[in-house]
Amino acid sequence: MLEIRNLSLTLEGEKGSVEILEDINLTLQNHKLYVFTGPNGGGKSSLAKVIMGIYRPTGGKIILDGEDITALGVTERSRLGIGYAFQQPPRFKGLKVRELIQIAAGNKPIEGCSCLADVGLCPEDYLDRDVDASLSGGELKRIEIATLLARNLKVAIYDEPEAGIDLWSFSRLRETFQELHNKYDTTLVLISHQERILSLADEIVLIAGGTIREQGSRDDMWPVIMDKSCGGRKICPGAGDENVECFR
Amino acid sequence: MLNALDKHLLETVADLHDIPQGAYNIRKNGEGISRRSTANIEIKPKTDKPGIDIIVRPGTMGESVHIPVILTAEGLKDAVYNTFDIGEGADILVVAGCGIHNPGESETQHNGIHNFIIRKRARLRYVEKHYGQGEGGGQKTLNPTTIIEMEEGAYAEMELVQIRGVDNTKRITKARLHRNAHLLVTERMLTHGEQKAESKILVKLVGEDSSTQIISRSVAQDNSQQLFYPRVAGYNRCRAHVQCDSIIMHQAKVRSVPEIAANHADAQLVHEAAIGKIAGEQLVKLMTLGLSESEAEETILQGFLK
Ligand SMILES: Nc1ncnc2c1ncn2[C@@H]1O[C@H](COP(=O)(O)OP(=O)(O)OP(=O)(O)O)[C@@H](O)[C@H]1O
Ligand SMILES: [Mg+2]
Numbered sequence: 001m002l003e004i005r006n007l008s009l010t011l012e013g014e015k016g017s018v019e020i021l022e023d024i025n026l027t028l029q030n031h032k033l034y035v036f037t038g039p040n041g042g043g044k045s046s047l048a049k050v051i052m053g054i055y056r057p058t059g060g061k062i063i064l065d066g067e068d069i070t071a072l073g074v075t076e077r078s079r080l081g082i083g084y085a086f087q088q089p090p091r092f093k094g095l096k097v098r099e100l101i102q103i104a105a106g107n108k109p110i111e112g113c114s115c116l117a118d119v120g121l122c123p124e125d126y127l128d129r130d131v132d133a134s135l136s137g138g139e140l141k142r143i144e145i146a147t148l149l150a151r152n153l154k155v156a157i158y159d160e161p162e163a164g165i166d167l168w169s170f171s172r173l174r175e176t177f178q179e180l181h182n183k184y185d186t187t188l189v190l191i192s193h194q195e196r197i198l199s200l201a202d203e204i205v206l207i208a209g210g211t212i213r214e215q216g217s218r219d220d221m222w223p224v225i226m227d228k229s230c231g232g233r234k235i236c237p238g239a240g241d242e243n244v245e246c247f248r
Numbered sequence: 249m250l251n252a253l254d255k256h257l258l259e260t261v262a263d264l265h266d267i268p269q270g271a272y273n274i275r276k277n278g279e280g281i282s283r284r285s286t287a288n289i290e291i292k293p294k295t296d297k298p299g300i301d302i303i304v305r306p307g308t309m310g311e312s313v314h315i316p317v318i319l320t321a322e323g324l325k326d327a328v329y330n331t332f333d334i335g336e337g338a339d340i341l342v343v344a345g346c347g348i349h350n351p352g353e354s355e356t357q358h359n360g361i362h363n364f365i366i367r368k369r370a371r372l373r374y375v376e377k378h379y380g381q382g383e384g385g386g387q388k389t390l391n392p393t394t395i396i397e398m399e400e401g402a403y404a405e406m407e408l409v410q411i412r413g414v415d416n417t418k419r420i421t422k423a424r425l426h427r428n429a430h431l432l433v434t435e436r437m438l439t440h441g442e443q444k445a446e447s448k449i450l451v452k453l454v455g456e457d458s459s460t461q462i463i464s465r466s467v468a469q470d471n472s473q474q475l476f477y478p479r480v481a482g483y484n485r486c487r488a489h490v491q492c493d494s495i496i497m498h499q500a501k502v503r504s505v506p507e508i509a510a511n512h513a514d515a516q517l518v519h520e521a522a523i524g525k526i527a528g529e530q531l532v533k534l535m536t537l538g539l540s541e542s543e544a545e546e547t548i549l550q551g552f553l554k
Contacts, residue, residue: 073535103539104537151537
């Protein structure tokens, strides 16, 4: 179980410090699938990065299975079983897919690993390719997801896993998440804007303007999310701002 | 005949665990200490200067020649001239390389001048690794010069690697390509401490449809300095791609000056050069997979120089 208490994040931008996250409180249970959704720039990736330890929070606590991990770095959190698949994964000159997956898998042999097949990539075609500019965007993204699938995790966060992925691989990927969820105790977090990903959720967390606007079971949240007649006044980042008129 | 240190150096620069298969010549501290020719590959010492002639018969297929050089004494200045004549249609592997163990305070230096004639349709893969070690403050200097003449339809891959421990290096590589010849040069360099390295490459594409690809990757650490001059000149319908990539760390300095010169309207020449730190997000990505920061750095550098 991962608990986030009164978490806030301020980053130094070009024009001084910006408040990115504000007073986030969230409990993520084992064996549950959460989808974080909300408008662009709302703070979803930032929250994921704070959980992974990539960003240091300005205030608040992060607790994993009762242990306060707020002060731990990325490596230590990873070794405790937290994983994050990047929204925009980096490329590496000279590192092979095989090597990257092997690092992810630790000392497990990657031979029997289905992680590439699970994202619709044929291991024979891809294991010996470099994770460099020669991969297409969708291929790179699927390999990124595979690096998380190769691991045994307590908390696995996938940042927009559907982005750039073709229709066929997407169906496969969706099944993979469903299967993971059925088989393992992992806390799964999918950051997504996609209805077909949202429909996998046990719980949906709506993040906008750096805070959690609403949270609840899929059934409770569905009408809120699907009401697209506007971005949702409640979540409209401009609400209350005189320059933005709402016609709802 | 070979002691443990010799074996370590040989293993590092030529992947040799023992006396190699096929033709070979092992040079230690300025003298040839062991040599073997085969039916198709003749190795004979030069009569006018130090060095050997390596003559590969036309049509020789799949054989290899190992010609490692090791230096294990201080204050040595070794110069050697090797000439390779790769016969028509042959297809061979040449493993060169030089390892220096300098135990003392005075400079040990090796200047290797290699001349290649790669005859019509012959194929050559050439691997050269340079490495230095030693307890003393004595400089370890390696200045290789490689001159390549490629006849019609010849193909060559040159892999030039300087791994660690070489204090000074001035590398010169020159090639002339005739019709339909193709040359691939991959250069890998890692410098650290106070080391200085310089590499000049000049490829002249004189024949129609000749082509070359130069891929240089380097890592400069500590206070080391690197200078690259990869140049290609096209005199006919030809193609070239020059790619120089350096990772710079600490207080190191890297200069990269690629040059392409076209003397013919159908010459297609491209160059790219980039120098930068290790990307922060690459480090972070590997750390999210459980590596420490220094392990992540090591993994990135190793891959980059592979
Ligand atoms: N390193 C940073 N420096 C400055 N501002 C940042 C930084 N990272 C994120 N931000 C800002 O924080 C806000 C939240 O960004 P974040 O990437 O978390 O949004 P998101 O909800 O993931 O959006 P999207 O749906 O577009 O992926 C944005 O306004 C963004 O510009
Ligand atoms: Mg995002």
